[in-house]
Amino acid sequence: MFIRKNLSDKFNPAVSHVNNTYNSVDASGAAIVIIHNNEVVAENYWGNHSKEKDARPVREDTQFHVASVRKSYIGFAVAFAMHNGYITSIDDEVTTYLPTLDSALLNGTTIxxxxxxxxxxxxxxxxxxxxxxxxxxWAYRGINISLLTRIVKETTGKTVSEILTEYVFEPLGFTETGWYAQQNDKLAEVIRDTDNPIWKTHASTAGDEMNMYVSARELAKWGYLHLKQGFINGEQVVNSEIVRFATSLQSPQTIDVDLPQNGFLWFVKDLPAQKTEIGEQVPKGSYQILGYTGVAVLVIPKHDVVAVRMFNSFGSPDGFDYLSDIRAFGDTVMECLP
Incomplete structure (x- = not known):
């Protein structure tokens, strides 16, 4: 995927915002990439892969641990399964596809x-x-992700990573996106107080574990693929219906209107929900996903914008309001627009 670069100082406030966040959290490196009107208009890199003295500097090919941002790729795989008829409806009960689960416990629980x-x-x-x-x-728990990856495998016969590799990564030439079983020199270390192995690599590269690393420029291209409804460089690489499924509001009407709103795991901007992670100035129809490492991708179709920020921090320091910070990131991007 080729996107022309035409850097603009109009987006300096967004660059400064990411730099300020980088200096406020426990990270050794950071990055920002913004695409506007089919051009890369901002691209900056800071710091190193770790706090070691001889650590590799963060560069264009540096891959950050994306944490929960991986869920947007899992959502894509579910949308793919639905579009191709492997899943009949997201209103089907989970036990329709995973019949060995406790039907009494999961009674009424749908995809x-x-x-x-x-x-x-x-x-x-x-x-x-x-x-x-x-x-x-609404509650943010991990069990839904393990169930969704199992449903994808049971219905399609392919893992999440196999679907993404075959239908997105290889056609678009992505080489800096994937799930890793072994460390390599392009993967930035996750800076954390405790030695938690799930934030490193994992033996499984099926897309069902938290071992996904992506470069800032390829995460921006992932957002751009959605922004353009799968139509890239004159070709419909991904069916637009898959993107529409993934990025449109899918939350049940039975939940409180102030709870976060989601598509296929993406957070979407619809009603002015109080608990949304998306900035107040960001318009309806936008969508975003945020990871525990501070990584985020925001897509604003109304203004033809994709904004990506990357950090390698494990969570946030005491007193740091991550929700306020991510909302301010989106609002700052909006303030940069004409």
Whole structure:
């Protein structure tokens, strides 16, 4: 995928915002890439891959651990399965596709609920339990991701990573996006106080674990693929219906209007929900996804914008309001527009 570069100082406030966040969290490196009107208008890199004295500088090919941003790729795989008829409807119950699960516990829980964090399930001591009735509230838990990746594999016969590689990464020439079983010199270290192995690499590269790393420029291209509804460089690389499924509002109408709103795991801007992670000035129809490392991709179709920020921090320091910060990122991008 080729996108012309035409850097503009109009987006310096957004660059400064990312630089300020970089200096406020425990990170050794950061990056920003913004695409506007089919051109890369901002691209900056700071710091190094780790805090080691001889650490590699952050460069264009540096790949950051994207944490929950990986969920947008999983959402794509579910949309792919639905578009191709492997999944009949997201309103099908989960046990339709995973019949070995406890049908009494999962009664009424649909794929829609998994995609929009309204499933009400959580995992405790290796067991699935219920936190609230499906479709009645919203909670950010990991169990829905493991169930969705299982449904993709059971229905399509392919893993999430196989679907993405075959239908997106290879056609678009992505070489800086993937799930990694081994460390290499392009992967930035996640800066953290505790040695948590799930934030490194994992033996599984099927797309079902938290070992996904992406460069800032390819994460921006991932956002651009969605912005352009799969039509890239004069070719419909991905069916537009897949993108429409993934990025349009799918949250059930039964939840409170102030709870976050989701598409296929993307956070979408629709009603002015109080608990949204998207900035107030960002218009309706936009969508974003944020990871625990501070990585985020924001797509603003109304203004033909994709904005990506990257950090290698593990969470946020005490007193840092990550929700306020990510909202301000989107609002600052909006302030840069004519």
């Amino acid at each position: 829609r609920h998994l995609l929009t964090h309204t499933h009400g399930l959580r995992e405790a001591d290796g067991e699935i339990c219920r936190e609230f009735a499906a479709g009645q509230s």
